[in-house]
Amino acid sequence: MTDRVTLADLPLRPELRGKSAYGAPQLTVANQLNTNENPYPPSQALVDDLVAEVARLASTLNRYPERDSVDLRQELAAYVTRQTGVTVGVDNVWAANGSNEVLQQLLQAFGGPGRRVLGFTPSYSMHPILAAGTQTGFIDVPRTGADFGIDTDAAVRAIAEQEPDIVFVTTPNNPTGGVTPVADLRRILDAGRAAGAVVIVDEAYAEFSAEPSATGLIAEYPATLVVSRTMSKAFDFAGGRLGYFVADPAFIEAVMLVRLPYHLSTLSQAAATVALRYSDETLATVDALRRERDRVVAGLTDLGYGVVPSESNFIFFAVPGETGDTHGTWRRFLDRDVLIRDVGVPGHLRMTVGLPQENDAFLAAAATIIGEHT
Structure with a gap:
């Protein structure tokens, strides 16, 4: 029997040596408020x-899925048009x-060896991980101030000086929750266009924000702007x-050059299409979560916590x-059956807005913990 092989x-x-995989603690507790679900x-x-749709399709699973997900993309285009007020079609x-x-896929198409992506941190921790995985250099431009906003003047200078191939802008930003106003996005897009960069605006949490979607800027910046979104959150x-x-x-043509064949399964396409049919009732939960978010922010503020506007x-x-014992405070919440997230920003933690009773448990724990420091 040979000795166990290690990663070393x-x-x-x-460039992957010494790196850590993405991951949030997967613990089972009564109040799981750590993964923004x-x-x-x-x-x-x-x-x-x-269930009915899966039953209908089950007998076809011996065949490959529809390769380009055209039906699903048509449904997504209709949803984006309704949700943002910006008319888009299946080809967008x-x-x-x-x-x-x-x-x-965007990094595979526009990044790679010898190319670089610029991001404003703290932000989504997968951005530098995806950059490393595609051998794309990552340029870190720090966010500033108590609200961790983007200094737009500094951003424009950094893009002009560094001439990145890709720029990431996350709005609302994860983990801080703040937005980059459309006027500031325009300045970043102007700088990106001048540098020949692709600007990817990551709108994973757009449905929770009152700020207009960056999709309204695509017509002005057709060769520069890509707006990334998800069905995971709202x-x-x-x-x-x-x-x-x-x-x-043209960007769809670009990613088709690098995507894996049949990358979206028949069942994935079907499930997403069904979910889109229920978008109105599903998005009603977004309104409920906004109200709970504002309630929790008020509760934390009343307790004396510093809160970043979200x-x-x-x-x-x-x-x-x-x-500012970040990990120790995270542990004290966990000891009270409340799992939140230590995202690696010193002196700060992030909680996901949950059901009302989960938020009550979080606020009760927060009251006890801050009481220990007064």
């Missing part, structure tokens, strides 16, 4: 419709297994793994105490 024994690419399950009507929309695969559909982007048709389904807040 494998001929791993040098929608806590409301799909309706029984949706479930029944999905591309779908994949979650927005992570969407972003990976649609109660994280387990369905369906992401998409909206852009000029237009998403999560809240980023400062931990109490002069030492």
Whole structure:
């Protein structure tokens, strides 16, 4: 019997050595508020419709799925048109297994060895991981101020000086919850266009925000702007793994060069299409979560916590105490059966807005924890 092989024994690419895989703690507790899921399950009507659709398609699973997901993309285009007020068609929309695969395909097409992507951090932690996986260099431009916003002047300068091939802008931003106003996006897009960069606006949480979608800017920046979105958050559909982007048709042609054959299964396409039929009732949960978000923000503020303004389904807040013991505070919440997220930003934690009773449990724990510091 040979000794167990470790990662260090494998001929791993040098730039991946010492890196950590993406992951949030998968613990079972009473109040799981750490992964930005929608806590409301799909309706029984949706479930029944999905079961019937799967039964209808089951006998066809010996065949490959429809390769380009045209029917699903038509439904997505109709939804985006209704939700944003911006008219888009099937040729403007591309779908994949979650927005992570969407972003990976874009990096495969426009990044790669010798190319670089610029991002404003703290932001979605998968951006640099996807960059590393596609051998794309990552340029880190820090967000500033107590609300972790993008300094637009600094952003424009960085794009002009660094001349990246891709720029990531996440709005609402994860993990902080703030938005980048359309006027600021225009300045970043102007800088990106001048540098010859593709600007990917990551709108995973757009349905929770009152800010207009960046899809309204595609006509002005057809060779520059891609808007990435997902059904994981607002649609109660994280387990369905369906992401998409909206852009000029040329971008769909580009990702078709790198996508895997038949990348979306028959069942994935069917499940997402069924979920889109119920978008009106599903998005009613978004309104409920917004109200709960505002209630929790008010509760945390009343308790004395520093809270970053959020237009998403999560809240980023400062931990109490002069030492800012981030992980220790995370553990104290967990000890009270409340799982939230330590995203690696010193002095801050993130909680996902849950069901009212889960939010009550979080606020009760928050009150006890801050009481220990007064």
